[in-house]
Amino acid sequence: MADANGRSVGKSLRVLVTGGAGFLGSHLCERLLGEGHEVIALDDFSTGSPESVAHLMRSRRFWLVEHDVALPFDYEVDRIYHLASPASPARYQRDPVRTTITNVAGALHALECAERHGARLLQASTSEVYGDPEVHPQPESYLGRVNPVGVRACYDEGKRCAESLVMDFHRQGRASARIARIFNTYGPRMAVDDGRVVSNFIVQALRGEDITVHGSGAQTRSFCYVDDLVEGCLRLMEHPADVGPVNLGNPAEVTVLELAQEILRLTGSASRIVHRPLPEDDPRQRRPAIELARRLLGFEPRVALRQGLRATIESFRRALAGAGEQRAAAMAS
Numbered sequence: 001m002a003d004a005n006g007r008s009v010g011k012s013l014r015v016l017v018t019g020g021a022g023f024l025g026s027h028l029c030e031r032l033l034g035e036g037h038e039v040i041a042l043d044d045f046s047t048g049s050p051e052s053v054a055h056l057m058r059s060r061r062f063w064l065v066e067h068d069v070a071l072p073f074d075y076e077v078d079r080i081y082h083l084a085s086p087a088s089p090a091r092y093q094r095d096p097v098r099t100t101i102t103n104v105a106g107a108l109h110a111l112e113c114a115e116r117h118g119a120r121l122l123q124a125s126t127s128e129v130y131g132d133p134e135v136h137p138q139p140e141s142y143l144g145r146v147n148p149v150g151v152r153a154c155y156d157e158g159k160r161c162a163e164s165l166v167m168d169f170h171r172q173g174r175a176s177a178r179i180a181r182i183f184n185t186y187g188p189r190m191a192v193d194d195g196r197v198v199s200n201f202i203v204q205a206l207r208g209e210d211i212t213v214h215g216s217g218a219q220t221r222s223f224c225y226v227d228d229l230v231e232g233c234l235r236l237m238e239h240p241a242d243v244g245p246v247n248l249g250n251p252a253e254v255t256v257l258e259l260a261q262e263i264l265r266l267t268g269s270a271s272r273i274v275h276r277p278l279p280e281d282d283p284r285q286r287r288p289a290i291e292l293a294r295r296l297l298g299f300e301p302r303v304a305l306r307q308g309l310r311a312t313i314e315s316f317r318r319a320l321a322g323a324g325e326q327r328a329a330a331m332a333s
């Protein structure tokens, strides 16, 4: 286990990762196992898949449990990384009521589990708590500009309510908890049909399909490679004090159009860029202020966008080739 300065503290812990079969969760489980911990991944496989952690199943320190966090759960553990929630706008808007319930009831159940066992909890919150921000870049002190009745509210307000539960448990002395406000993170093992921009553009480019840029593509995001994000989460979890929300992400900001052009360059694809309507309440700009994470945790993203995209493109090439082989085998049999 790494401490707030990234040094190994060498103690083996029992760790629960909700949403452990998702994109971030699978990387987190892998890293925790690599550090010698016992890991229980809890997941309902609604947006994740057992395949994401199939390579971890050989470990005798890893358990995968199917469970919906909207229902209570109980594990005697030292740490809880609470990640269970759909994260892609396309996916969280598919069943918005369930998204709200997952986030609110899920956080409550994770906190109650932490309280029962004296475990420390890290809540995976999001830059979406800032909504469509008027302050740029966004510091933790910014209270945000969320439309509470819009199509993204199920996720944004669900995550805001979860933060409020975490802080109330903390103030009442019921659980030791951290809040990671995670900004757009990408990398290998995102689902091919996830719907978020990086995976969409890479899959479209590799398949030679049109690249679907929403609006003019002038809206910005700041993309963090998954390894950097996992490092930040570990450091925040092991920070000795409950410190309130901390932004984690990479402050290098690009427009969505620039991202599309970079992915076209790196894949060598002949795909065309086409424009589609901008979805409702789509934030126009987003960039994390990470001074707090730098100061408290020594957090510094190391992987530049081009480098991270190269690794992600390679993993998607393999995933798509594998899927093609499986289709061909099914047709031949």
Ligand code: NAD
Binding pocket: 018, 019, 020, 021, 022, 023, 024, 025, 042, 043, 044, 045, 046, 047, 048, 049, 067, 068, 069, 070, 082, 083, 084, 085, 086, 087, 088, 102, 106, 124, 125, 126, 127, 181, 182, 183, 184, 185, 186
């Ligand atoms: P993901 O969709 O790949 O993973 C989420 C996992 O949670 C999936 O395995 C899914 O099956 C599981 N899940 C969903 N609802 C559940 C429920 N009711 N019970 C049990 N499991 C459930 O998404 P991700 O990118 O890995 O995101 C993980 C967490 O990080 C989420 O809480 C998300 O809000 C947060 N986050 C991610 C990003 C990002 O850019 N990746 C940014 C901000 C916040």
Ligand code: UDP
Binding pocket: 088, 089, 090, 184, 195, 196, 197, 198, 200, 201, 212, 213, 214, 215, 219, 221, 256, 278, 279, 282, 283
């Ligand atoms: N986007 C896009 N084309 C796509 C998917 C997304 O242009 O195929 C845009 C989306 O409208 C947003 C940005 O890319 O402006 C990031 O979207 P994503 O769904 O990845 O996550 P968000 O940051 O909006 O939660």
